[in-house]
Amino acid sequence: MRSRILIGPGGLxxxxxPVPRGINIVRAERYTxxxxxxxxxxxxxxxxxxxxxxxxxxxFDPVRCEKAEALRAGxxxxxxxxxxxxxxxxxxxxxFDGVGHEPAEERLRLAGRLYTVRNHGKTVFADLGDETGxxxxxxxxxxxxxxxxxxxxxxxxxxxxxxxxGRPFRTKLGELSLWVDELDLLCKALxxxxxxxHGLKDTEKRYRQRYLDLVMNERVRETFRTRSRIVSAIRxxxxxxxxxxxxxxxxxxxxxxxxxxxxTTLHNYLDQTLFLRIAPELYLKRLVVGGFxxxxxxxxxxxxxxxxxxxxxxxxxxxxxxxxxxxxxxxxLTEDLISTLVRDVHGSTSLVYGETTLDFARPWRRMxxxxxxxxxxxxxxxxxxxxxxxxxxxxxxIPDCAKATNQREHxxxxxxxxxxxxxxxxxxxxDFPVENSPLAKRHREKEGFTERFELFxxxxxxxxxxxxxxxxxxxxxxxxxxxxxxxxxxxxxxxxDMDFITALGLxxxxxxxxxxxxxxxxxxxxxxxxxKEVILFPSMRTVREAGLSPDE
RNA sequence: GGGCUUGUAGCUUAGUUCGGUAGAGCGACGGACUCUUAAUCCGUAGGCCAAGGGUUCAAAUCCCUUCAGGCCCGCCA
Numbered sequence: 001m002r003s004r005i006l007i008g009p010g011g012l013x014x015x016x017x018p019v020p021r022g023i024n025i026v027r028a029e030r031y032t033x034x035x036x037x038x039x040x041x042x043x044x045x046x047x048x049x050x051x052x053x054x055x056x057x058x059x060f061d062p063v064r065c066e067k068a069e070a071l072r073a074g075x076x077x078x079x080x081x082x083x084x085x086x087x088x089x090x091x092x093x094x095x096f097d098g099v100g101h102e103p104a105e106e107r108l109r110l111a112g113r114l115y116t117v118r119n120h121g122k123t124v125f126a127d128l129g130d131e132t133g134x135x136x137x138x139x140x141x142x143x144x145x146x147x148x149x150x151x152x153x154x155x156x157x158x159x160x161x162x163x164x165x166g167r168p169f170r171t172k173l174g175e176l177s178l179w180v181d182e183l184d185l186l187c188k189a190l191x192x193x194x195x196x197x198h199g200l201k202d203t204e205k206r207y208r209q210r211y212l213d214l215v216m217n218e219r220v221r222e223t224f225r226t227r228s229r230i231v232s233a234i235r236x237x238x239x240x241x242x243x244x245x246x247x248x249x250x251x252x253x254x255x256x257x258x259x260x261x262x263x264t265t266l267h268n269y270l271d272q273t274l275f276l277r278i279a280p281e282l283y284l285k286r287l288v289v290g291g292f293x294x295x296x297x298x299x300x301x302x303x304x305x306x307x308x309x310x311x312x313x314x315x316x317x318x319x320x321x322x323x324x325x326x327x328x329x330x331x332x333l334t335e336d337l338i339s340t341l342v343r344d345v346h347g348s349t350s351l352v353y354g355e356t357t358l359d360f361a362r363p364w365r366r367m368x369x370x371x372x373x374x375x376x377x378x379x380x381x382x383x384x385x386x387x388x389x390x391x392x393x394x395x396x397x398i399p400d401c402a403k404a405t406n407q408r409e410h411x412x413x414x415x416x417x418x419x420x421x422x423x424x425x426x427x428x429x430x431d432f433p434v435e436n437s438p439l440a441k442r443h444r445e446k447e448g449f450t451e452r453f454e455l456f457x458x459x460x461x462x463x464x465x466x467x468x469x470x471x472x473x474x475x476x477x478x479x480x481x482x483x484x485x486x487x488x489x490x491x492x493x494x495x496x497d498m499d500f501i502t503a504l505g506l507x508x509x510x511x512x513x514x515x516x517x518x519x520x521x522x523x524x525x526x527x528x529x530x531x532k533e534v535i536l537f538p539s540m541r542t543v544r545e546a547g548l549s550p551d552e
Numbered sequence: 553g554g555g556c557u558u559g560u561a562g563c564u565u566a567g568u569u570c571g572g573u574a575g576a577g578c579g580a581c582g583g584a585c586u587c588u589u590a591a592u593c594c595g596u597a598g599g600c601c602a603a604g605g606g607u608u609c610a611a612a613u614c615c616c617u618u619c620a621g622g623c624c625c626g627c628c629a
Binding site: 061063064101116118119120121122123124125127136138140141142157158171172173175177191192193194195196197198199200201202203204205207258259260261279301303305306308309310311315317399454460461462463464492515517519520530540541 | 553559563564577578579580581585587590591619620622623626627628629
């Protein structure tokens, strides 16, 4: 590398290069010297080369490491085993809201991270934050004692976790604070926090280092608090209605239950290819065959597809199945579950999302797919000749329209093209063509259709359910049709799962099922437009060293 | 897969149009300050300007490639 810089491009054939080459040599030497002096971690004052090389790969701030060393040398533990705290910030705020300038009698013990430190010489104001909130600390040299105060000012930094004891009071400016008389370091942070005013805004860093995002951004913590509450509320809702929660295989020898490309892996000892599940559906239906009449699973699914603002390779769904119920019953269940959730988590049945207000008050609109296309596109697909539909499709530039061979296949394409994104308020679309619904029962009245519905909110598909197909021979034929398409190159078509067919052959009661996309639901309930904002650790490309080829 | 766009100190960023010695705030370090809250004041250190290549007397700036991110479109939930 160095010689390349020294010789430089054009260095052998030009008569004007001595000057720039000279500059390059100076630069290269300066750079080499610079590297020698500044290699991590830098010590202020004289650099110790051997120590520098030893620690070159760690991410820690050398100044903070030195402070930790100094503390240890002074007999202070940087990572003690605990701290008896008597209250949280939120409790303190609630109980001492009425306190005046005179400190309260009661002495409290709080613990948390230092977010800002304002040093006034013999007094320090600091902000301490725990999970429940932040509060100002008032720390005086008089109260802490010279030694402890010097240790605090000299070796404790913003970002460190401390335990404090003291009495609540209001400052002259009226801020509820804790008058600290004891301060213990509970954890010495070795990495600086981001700048206090702007905080952490870099999106990539927020996603890659979510822990830092959570430390810095209360709104992010609130989003994931809501996510946790939503998942828990779903479990409660279903459990209260007699549903049992189970875990079915994530590693599957045959994938199915949805149309999607799977991730493939290998079991070393079985020497067998396995797939990460794209849906739990076929296993949950096996449970219904087995006699569990109400089952559900909060399931992580994996689909080997592109990543964008509404797709993550692994995403969370809840799937629920109920025997002796049909797709209309599952629409009722979905509607009640989600509107209950919105009310419980959000406090009202309407919520503002971006520029629109979504109204979750029941009942929600239900319309058939053909009615939806008639309403939004003015086309009565099922009563128009094929050649006219093909012409319309071509005129609007609808993708893949050449593949459609009948009215129903046109209906699907027209629906996706004209209608989906316009379904803003919660709307059930039901009665899907049999062509794209290989696991749904045939419609009891409409030839060529299935008893299937999808729920759309804000143009996004949120739920998908149907009267489950329980005719084993029909199911076998439809999976075989899928498999033929797969072998012809349709990467998202399903395989024939003969064990599932065997289960159906044993007899599954008439059953309704539904899957609800939890990530998207959380997006709606937290007002986020990117799925990465509601997944704690979204899939990101691994950062590679520059110069390496992508696959090494 | 296609289009647009971003990458400068630990963090937030100016400078890029129209090439000419990289600036600031926060943070860090040293000092002053016992009711501040983006505390304030004085001083110091810290940048191969994402990586690689090209054009040029001269590149953070212009051109090409790569890497990473964001947004939009297509497919999927």
